[in-house]
Amino acid sequence: MDIGDMRREFESEGLDRDHLDDNPTRQFERWFHDAREAGLLEPNAMSLATTGSDGLPDLRTVLLKYFDDQGLVFYTNYQSRKARELEENPKAALLFPWIGLNRQVIVQGRVEKVSKTESLKYFASRPRGSQLGAWVSEQSQVITSRGLLEQKVAEIKQRFSAGEVPLPSFWGGYRVIPQRFEFWQGRPSRLHDRFEYLRQDDGWLIQRLQP
Numbered sequence: 001m002d003i004g005d006m007r008r009e010f011e012s013e014g015l016d017r018d019h020l021d022d023n024p025t026r027q028f029e030r031w032f033h034d035a036r037e038a039g040l041l042e043p044n045a046m047s048l049a050t051t052g053s054d055g056l057p058d059l060r061t062v063l064l065k066y067f068d069d070q071g072l073v074f075y076t077n078y079q080s081r082k083a084r085e086l087e088e089n090p091k092a093a094l095l096f097p098w099i100g101l102n103r104q105v106i107v108q109g110r111v112e113k114v115s116k117t118e119s120l121k122y123f124a125s126r127p128r129g130s131q132l133g134a135w136v137s138e139q140s141q142v143i144t145s146r147g148l149l150e151q152k153v154a155e156i157k158q159r160f161s162a163g164e165v166p167l168p169s170f171w172g173g174y175r176v177i178p179q180r181f182e183f184w185q186g187r188p189s190r191l192h193d194r195f196e197y198l199r200q201d202d203g204w205l206i207q208r209l210q211p
C-alpha cells in the first residue's frame, strides 16, 4: 500500500498571539469547547506518554476527566504499567489529536496522584459496570484466557451484590501539572501556526514556533 502521497491542505483560520488567552488553561478550554461543538469523536481522548527507568518511551490513550489551573486529570489502575513508569519517572506528555479541526494540543509536566477524596468522588460517579470492571482487571498483567477474566467478573459481582461498589485501593487519578503547553493549528502549505506556553515563576512565557 502506497500512503506516501496521502496529504491534505489545512484550510483553517490562523492563530495569532492577539487571539490567544494569556492563561493556557483558558486557551485549552476554548479549544476543548470547539472540539466538542464540532462533534469530534471522544474529544477528551488523549495520548499519554510516559518513560520508566528503562528509558523506552511508552504511549497509550486515556480519557481526560477534569482540568483546571492545577492540571489535567485522568483515572487508571495504580498497578498498571503506566503507574509503574510514573513511579519511576513522575513526568508525562499528553497529546490531544483534534485532527478534525486541524489542531493538536500537547502538554508536558510533572505528575501527581490526585487526593483519595477526588478519586472517591469520581469513582462514585461512574456506572456500576465500570466500577466492577476496575475491581476485575489487574491492568497490564498477563492473563492466559478471557474466560478467567469473565470468571473474575462473576466473583466480583457476587462479592458486591448488595450496595455500593467501594473504591479499590489500587485505582485512582493522576494529575499532570503542566510546565509546557503547545497549541498547533494547521495552515495551508505546511506553514502551520504553533504557540508554546512555558511556565515561569510569575506566569507564562508565550512564543511562536516555526512549523
Ligand SMILES: Cc1cc2nc3c(=O)[nH]c(=O)nc-3n(C[C@H](O)[C@H](O)[C@H](O)COP(=O)(O)O)c2cc1C
Pocket: 042, 045, 058, 059, 060, 061, 062, 063, 064, 074, 075, 076, 077, 080, 081, 082, 083, 139, 140
Ligand atoms: C479511547 C480510549 C480511552 C481509554 N481510556 C482509558 C482511561 O481513561 N484509563 C485507563 O486506564 N485506560 C484507558 N484506556 C486503555 C489504555 O489505552 C491502556 O490500554 C490501559 O490503560 C493500559 O495501559 P498501560 O499498560 O500502559 O498501563 C483507553 C483506551 C482507549 C482506546
